[in-house]
Amino acid sequence: FEGQGRGVWRYRSALPFEEGVSLPEGGTPLHEAPRLREDIDVNTLRIKHEGMNPTGSFKDRGMTVGVRVAKELGVDRLACASTGNTSAALAAYGARGGMQTLVLLPSGKVAAGKIAQAALHDARILEVDGNFDSCLDIVQDLAERGEVYLLNSLNPFRLEGQKTIGLEILEEFRDDYDRFPDRIVLPVGNAGNTAALYKAFRELVQSGSLDPENVPKLTGVQAEGAAPMVEAVENGWEDTERWDEVETRATAIRIGNPVNAPKALPGIRQTNGTAVAVSDAEITSAQRDLAREGIGVEPASAASVAGLRKLRSDGVVDADEDVVCLTTGHLLKDPDAAFEAGNEPEPVANSTEAVLDHIGST
Ligand code: F0G
Secondary structure, three states, rough: OOOOOOOHHHHHOOOOOOOOOOOOOOOEEEOOOOOHHHHOOOEEEEEHHHHHOOOOOOHHHHHHHHHHHHHHOOOOOEEEEEEOOOHHHHHHHHHHHOEEEEEEEEOOOHHHHHHHHHHOOOOEEEEEEEOHHHHHHHHHHHHOOOOOOEEOOOOOHHHHHHHHHHHHHHHHHHHOOOOOOOEEEEEEOOHHHHHHHHHHHHHHHHHHOOOHOOOOOEEEEEEHHHHHHHHHHHOOOOOOOOOOOOOOOOOOOOOOOOOHHHHHHHHHHHHHOEEEEEOOOHHHHHHHHHHHHOOOOOOOHHHHHHHHHHHHHOOOOOOOOOOEEEEOEEHOOOOOHHHHHHOOOOOOOOOHHHHHHHHHOO
């Protein structure tokens, strides 16, 4: 853990370069959430809020490395398929690096904030009449034909940067409590983060910085309407089967073919973790719970807390566990979802009397 500075590049000794195309990223808060902790009933609950990165999601950690590689290679057109956040991060980091970006989005299924970011950061945006998985098929074809440089999490350099989520969590948790967390709960879409965290832990064990028995249990959460990883775990750790029909309010993880599953499933299994599916109603309620602790996240992010609640009430997670939940994206990414889950604005006439009448005197 001995690095200098803050954020992703503090961990440069674990990364392929000394520096990247940077905005800069990482160094996100590890919030306490005391009411939620008590309500869910675990020993410790901390929320690693990745929505506090420069473009509002963890994707920035991968892009700082991935776009640096693209620069090194001298490619000029960067591309990704995206449920939104990857496209926002690619557009911003591509712009920073002075390169053209092309993003393929599933039409009608990307939250407004994310498209706005891609647009303003000068990405060329193609809205494909299909879901995320078909967008990724197309971008992979384009990359194989040499037309674009692929910056989805299939690109291993992205995952190198995302390893730093795990490094930061362990370092900060150890500094606060003098021990490591028992479990890290995270939302799963393409399973890139799950794979990246597992790689970070393996490297720490190999270098002697982490005892194998202290490796946190990787615990993945998917939406019920898009849960091929959960299905694979429940079917005895089989390979994932592609779901052609997917649906969830958590559009960031509306994914039927998690391309990093071969790297992520062993991570969940070897760390004695598990995977669980949650309903959209459970996601919304967790999003509200977090917001009422002052932590504003998008729906996919709240899946981690919804999953923890479920696993705790099913007795899979014990009351004595130290848990970190990862929240992957910021509330402002998906304003429509926030309006749906939050309070209705109340119209009122233009006078103090009218306002007081409306709210009632204390
Ligand atoms: N949470 C958010 C907010 C995301 O945007 C994503 C993935 C995930 C979780 C899942 O992470 O793929 O590492 O398991 N979003 C991608 C995108 C697919 O295009 O923005 P994963």
